[in-house]
Amino acid sequence: MSDIIEELVAAVGDACTKYSDADAVSAAPAGSWNSRLWTALDQIGVTMVAVAEENGGAGGDVSTAVAVLEVLGQFSARVPLAETALLAGWLLAGTDAVLPTGPMTACLAGPDLRIGAGSESVAVSGTIARVPWARCAGHVVVLDGRRVLVLRRGDFAVSEGINLAGEPRDDVLITATVPAAQIHDLPPESEISAQNFRNRSALARAALTSGAARRALELSITYAGQREQFGRPIAKFQAIQQHLASMAAETLLSKVAVEAAALIIDAGGDAAAVAAAKIVTGQAAGLVSALAHQIHGALGYTEEHSLRLSTTRLWAWRDEIGNEEQWSGELGQRALSAGTAGLWQLVTGIR
Template sequence: MSDITEALTQAVADACGRHPSSAGASGTVEWNVPLWSALDQIGITLLSVPEDRGGSDGDLVTAAAVLEILGEHSATVPFAETAMLAGWLLAECSAPIPAGPMTAAVAGPDVTLVEDAGGWVLNGELARVPWGRHADHLVLLVGRHVVTVHRDEVDLRPGANLAGEPRDDVALHRLAVPADRVHPLPADSAVDARLFAARGVVGRLAMMAGAARRSLEMSLAYASERHQFGRPIGGFQSVQQQVAAMAAEVLLCKVAAQSAAQALDSGADWELAVAAAKVSAGSAAGTVARIAHQVHGAIGFTDEHDLRRSTTRIWSWRDEFGSVGEWARELGTLAAAAGADGLWPLLTEGGARAVAG
């Protein structure tokens, strides 16, 4: 980690410490406005957006480092949605990037965008849009167009993931969109639904890595405090073995997120790295959550205990932007396409390019 990235992540950690996120009634998540303002003051809410478009010109490796800190603190802000997805989409077509929190989504086949009388008409529904109710703007990828929609222009049906984070259904009822908010992508742009999903995967993997680290820290602390048969449970070999296995999986989560971010930063041959990272980290993070709850026993499942805030996020995030199974099939397809003679070069040369990037 460079000195600049280390200083940046420390500033983010300090901001999270000053403005901790908390859960509301019935496990719902409260939008952390003070933390978002602090991140905005640091100047990173558009971290991965080019400087000439109003961003900080950071790469995805740096964004992943920031997201790892936010994941560790269970931060209730749409940083990945704003910095890595919505801002990126708008920058790709040289469109104005509005201030404030944003979210982004890919329009499915049921969403239509039709030119009409000098403007456009957007119609259809979007399922489980992250932070929809709190984002000032929703940025949509509709085919080869990027569309900016104001929150008050759509109908929202509130929903949530297992951790209580907003995942809202958005209804677009023949919404009239001015021409200056519909932007065609350049002909040579690599932006598509797969690349959007890959960037989303990197964001979620980085946050999972942070949540996994926090789960390990809490498990180590609890194992030293909880006594059975006259000594801390951390003194028993079986618990030590479980915690050691947990620590290895935490490191795997971090390396997987970094590897996927490096591959996307390289601009080419990212498919293998992202698919492998999703599959390996998804399995590793699940193991971390399982062992953490085994160490804590029943207390770790209660609403009052902080462990639940990390583990429910792990379980939720690993299924977003494609499930582990879907990315495993992608990985298998890549391996089968390479064939017997091409598999080793695919693994070694692709990995080398990702690291070099």
């Protein structure tokens, strides 16, 4: 990690320490978002961290965005930064569209979306299910094949839903006529595709999961050092030490897998690394959350303890954009398709 990214990560961590509710003893309302933290992140300059400066962004890359997302996952931050910086900003920059201010979200069109034709205005209708943070977003950016549709707040309604962690996963309901200028064609040479969108979405969830696993480990280390049984801290017991060691190993492996995948994506490499990162973090999510709750006992499940903020996110993010079983199947199929001649390149990225 470069000095610049380290400083940026430290600044994001400071903002989260000041404004996030990772240590709150009472849960924030389900489906709410942290506007104060978003404002602080915007002032730091990370809300468009992965968008080139010539397109109005901060000029960072995927690796920088992943480093920030790990911190946000660690602090259970209720902000749509992955959707704004890594997805919506990427789609708009790919068409040279003007970047709006404020939080955004992004999604794939799906089979129910209908976009008409017209030189000045276009009829758009349909429903897009479980769009992250839609109720908080000023704009919803939709990838429809080789087109990017920008929906403003007045162009859509929301049927509210949440994931297991209480984060917004809303159905976007569209019955509107929008200016044709809100529909942008992708250039023929653009790398933007539905598959690349899915890869970025999966990498974002993996990065957030990595951060949440680290938080669960930190809470478990602290609790094990404070909780006494039979006259000594439970951290002195071998079984607890083994639990903590296993959690630490999974947390470190997740971090390495996520950051390696980001570097490979930045270098234009094969997206198999994203599949590997989603598999590794998905497996870690199950083990880390189980061991964290074993160490904490019944206390960790209560509203009074902040462990639930991390573990419910681990469970939710593990299954979003495909769980480890689905990605394992895809990675296995890629290995079979590569054959003996291409397997080495698939595994190492070396031609």
